[in-house]
Amino acid sequence: MFQSQLVRLLFGTALTLFITTPALAQTPDLVVYTYDSFNSEWGPGPVVFKRFEEHCGCTVKVIAPGDSGTVLSRTILEKANPKADVLLGVNNSEAYRSFQHNIWEPYRSPNLKHVASELQLDPQHRVTPFDHGYIAFVYDSETLPNPPQSLEALTDPSLKSKIVIESPRTSSPGLSFLHWTIAAYGEDGYLDYWNRLKPNLLTITDGWSAAYGMFTRGEVPIVLSYVTSPAYHLEYEKTERYKTVLFKEGMFRQIEFAGILKGAKHPERARQFIDFMLTAGFQDAIPLTNWMFPAAPHSPLPDSFRIVPKPEKHLTLDGGRIEAKNADWLRAWSRTMAD
Amino acid sequence: MTPERWAVWGLGGLAVSAFIIGFYGPILHFLAGHDPLNPGTPALSWGILREVFSDSWILGILGFSLFQAFLSAVLSILVALPGAWVLAHYDFPGRRWFEHLTFLPFLLPTILVVLAMVLFFGNRGWLNQALGWLGFPQIQFLYSLSGILIAHVFYNVPLALKLISASWTRLSGQYEQAAQMLGANAWRRFRTLLLPLLLSSITSSFAAIFLLCLNSFAILLVLGGGPKHTTLEVLIYQLARIELDIPRAASLSLLQSVLAITLLSLLLQLRPPAPKQRPAVLRNLGAELQGKRPEAWFALAVLLALTTFALGPLLAVLVDSVRVFRHGQWHFSFQAYLDLFGFRGNTRFLGSLQNSFGIALGGAALAMTLGCGTLLLILNSSKRTRPLLEGAFLLPVALSTVVFGIAWFHLYQRILDGQVALVWVVVAMHGLLVCPYWLRIMLPAAEAVPRQWLQVSRLLGHTTGTFLRRVLLPWLRPSLATAFFFAFTLSLGELNAILMIADDTVQTLPLEIYSALGGYRFARASAIGVVLLLASLFLLVLLNLGSQSSLLNPSKKRS
Missing domain, CATH: 3.40.190.10 (Periplasmic binding protein-like II)
Incomplete structure (x- = not known):
């Protein structure tokens, strides 16, 4: 009796795995690494990546394994053969690690004109601030x-x-x-x-x-x-x-940055994304989903931010x-x- | 070659190749190669080891890591022993539920264990509030060594309880009666008779708990009260994940695991005499309570204490999951559950639940397959090779999962990427990581199989197949179910090893819990914890239904 149950159990397991194994669907046009809470259901991820997909008429794959430190380490370890085009969510206390390992492809977005100069810490534009x-x-x-x-x-x-x-x-x-x-x-x-x-x-x-x-x-x-x-x-x-x-x-x-990775497979889309990141479609979602100040404010802050001292x-x-x-x-x- | 030889060599060979390909290969390849971030510098150099040995601070941390793991394992066993005694001697209404419910702490992800401990034992936790209400002074357990130990005991008692009670139940009562007649007092009977007979299950649970606590992380940091109780695992994490000083992380991890395995191998050499076995004869607790036997009252007290200890913090998590904080007050609400199951909008949770269970079942199934091979090899090994084999099969879990993950990351990048769906890679990693625990749980039960059974079975003209089906499986069924379940649980909670290769196809429950917590959704994290507990409880009940052994519960028919 137990054996047949065991067989059923194992069979069920295999089946479950087959079901969840994704049929290698269409290849994405842009791959973004970010930290887990950025892409949680209530984080900015679901809003801003969907808006970008609509904006560019392309598909985005978001991978969010662990906190910002973990994701940065993984990106550095992968630098010889990068999986992602964009890494989003490196802060100023961690950014030095990314510079040490030379993982970025510099890009100066024309939309940086909306961003206060005090947030633009990197004169080489390897990374672009998106919130603080x-x-x-x-x-x-x-x-x-x-x-x-x-x-x-x-x-x-x-x-x-x-x-x-x-x-x-x-x-x-x-x-x-x-x-x-x-x-x-x-x-x-x-x-x-x-x-x-x-x-x-x-x-x-x-x-x-x-x-x-x-x-x-x-x-x-x-x-x-x-x-x-x-x-x-x-x-x-x-x-x-x-x-x-x-x-x-x-x-x-704390200033949070994103940047294009050296060896990105979709550099054109990546630049498009960095530009989009500084428009209202991205920036307006930041206060109530990531609980930070937008780097390029396009609208007044939500009412609940009145409790936040400046x-x-x-x-x-x-x-x-x-x-x-x-x-x-x-x-x-x-x-x-x-x- | 006889069929048994074939089984030993076939399954054993499979297990050995899996350990070489999946563990020793990647680790040694990684250590023998170059630092991935500084080509030109070797990954492992004597300089680093020399540096470690001359740094008294690091040696102090290493000492404390081993010390707290040792204490945690000893205490877990001491707390489990009275419970195992009750389970080995008494039948009572709800016995099966007691066994199931005391399993639950082991299922909770560590971050939730930490919060549960704070909610229950904290300075403003349930216990202290109850004490204050009764007019007693508050006690502070947490944020010191005692906090670490309480959490580790809470977490690991289920394992010790299950292992020790299983072998105690099988022990023949004749020994004790004989000793009693010879006039040995209770302590002497326990020390000279029972302890040696239970030694196999005690050392096995000690080894498993020791290794689990050696790699403990969040519990140590939070409940230990900060860096004064830091362990090597924290330093390894910092070096591997934050500073990316992978050579140093790997050297420290290797040093710690070799040390730990050497110590454990010495312990595992203690071989008990093979005791006579027989089906359990359980006394009726209710009847003995009415008969006012002091032993029975002690048994009742043990049951109540263990249930409170196991369920109290879990209840705190349950309560936390059904409340929301609004307008400055707590309100009762099922909001978190409604959100989880997508009654209000889209949810990824169900996908993660399915992924988690799929991966954990796959991981446990693989662990069982490889485990059978390792088990056969160990049981057929000579006295000299046995400690070596046991150590070799334990090493994967002594090594930091962070380092294991990084070694696999390289294997994955070079060979597997694009060839195999990621989910299978994750299953393979989990299978290897939990196999050693499966082995530790099965070993005492497998050793307890009387050797003459095979000969008797032969004399009766049984084939090997019949022997397996009619004799061995019924005997091992409960242990198989336990081992499978623990392997499943450990795989369900594993997170560290896969972070370096995970993508959106392997989104699992621990990841869901962390991202809920990271976004202020504490009730949701608790609710995921509760769903995890209930779903696993369901699986446990199923497994136990499947493993109802006619050998172990004859008393039911008798009474």
Whole structure:
């Protein structure tokens, strides 16, 4: 009896696999790599790629395996034989890795004229910015009426074990935060800052999801996230309970870029896509789906963004310095935090 | 050659070739070659290993990785032992459901285990709220070594419980009665009699849990309270995925796995005497409770404790999936489920569900096929070659999945790309990755088959086929079902290895969960977790229906 069931089970398995094995359908006209949440059902992906398909009358294949760090690593490993034409979703804290490995085919889009010059970090136009935002500490105004107003205030003893952050070793907001502390305290002072911050960190998570989940489930009142996070809660949960503060030292910007890969099989379409990326059809979808500010704003921001404060003071870290020093910083950070 | 020889050489040869082609080949080829990103530098150099050995910080991490895996495995077994005792001695209403439900923690993807632990054991979790409500002070379990251990025990007790109870149930009660008559007290009976008899299943679960915990990642980082409890796996991930320092990642991974396998091989050399076996005789728990036997009350307490421990955090996930936060308050809602099943618009979820189950069933089927070969080889090996074989078949899971994935990435790029549908490549990877666990689960059961059965069967004039069908399969059925199910589960949750080659045709549930979480959809992630649990529970019930062994449950007919 069991054998026949087993046979049926195996047969069923094989069948399932055959069904899901795609009949090698039409070859796409453009292949895009991006990170998983960009192409989730509620992310910008389904909207903007569909609009581009309508715009170009072509088909786009989107592959989104893992977070931005993973997708970038995969693209670098594939560089001798690239599968994708466009990589979308590399931020300024990670971009140095892509430059080190020389994966881009430079392209200067005429539509860059819609983009503020401060976002155009790459003079060689290997990558083109499509949105930007700021990493920020989001707090629960119900359990923490007087939130810290600066990086320094985060080290206040009254906040013992009340903060959760992401690890710079495994997460992109985590890495940006490490860079933020280096920009604010300098290479001589940041480790000392981390030593003072340490008692207030309940834990350091592998990625944004675990940290933010702990925050919204009430485990901690402060979490490292994005300055736009409160807008999500206002838009979908109709609550202003979660807020963020602009820190006195200045905020640290995350700019997200896309670019054409060297050896792309469809370079013409790829350039068309980069141009499209800076038009209203793409940019207008960004605020409510990717929770970032559009790089080339064509319409006013949605109403829920009224809760998002506008930073006036920025801190930045030079790309060349990140490229040269990042591995050392991470190593020093790991050892400091392990003590 | 006799048919048995043919089976050993055929299936064994198949398994060995699969391990060489799919694991040793790609890894060695990769390590012997050049750094893919710096042609000209060899991938593996003594310099790196020397550097590692002279760096006390890395050695400290290596030590802690092994230490926490050791502790987690020991604790999981200690927690499972009383449960295994109950299952080996008592029959009670809902016994089968108890076995099924205590399986569930093993099914939950780690990111959800982390959130479940926070919801249940966290500073503001259910447990602490209940304590506060009752007027007790709060306790902080998480964000330290104890947090790591609690989560690892929660996760791995099902495995130990299943393995140990299976072999305990088969043990003849005669031994214990004899020892009792000779005046040995309970502790002495346990230490000198039972423990050696259960040794095979204990060491097997130890090895499997040790290796699972060695590669644990999210649990360690989040519940361990940050970098003070970092493991080598985190460093390997950072090197391989973020810094793309693949030679260093591969060297560290190789070093750790060789060390781990050496330690385990020593342990696996402990061979128990082959105990006399007989069908289980289960006592009726209800009747003994009425008879006010203290043992029975202890059994009841164990059952309740294990059920609470296994189901509490899962219940927290369930509750989390049926609520939404609106206007500053939590509301009850099935929204997440309605979205999942596409009652409100399009959904990719059903496709991912189908992909996941297809891949996991395929992976488990492959693991079983290869597993049969490895099992036959090990059972037919000599005393000297056996530890070597066991180690060789365990190594794939001791190696970091990130490194395994990168080695396969190269194999895929050079040879397989465009030749084979990606889904088959993923099935092959999963099959190889979960085969060692399948083997660990089957080995104690297979070893317990009394050798004389084959001879008796021959004397009775049975063919090998009849022997397999009438004797061996009925005996092994429950273990086969368990092993298949664990292999299925592990394949269902596997994510790391395939990220480097995945495309849109292999969108699976773990990927769905991560992208839901990444987009603020926490209730949806929990709901996917619940669907995953229910669907797997359904499969488990089916498998168990198929494996109802007449040998193991004669008590049902008797009572």
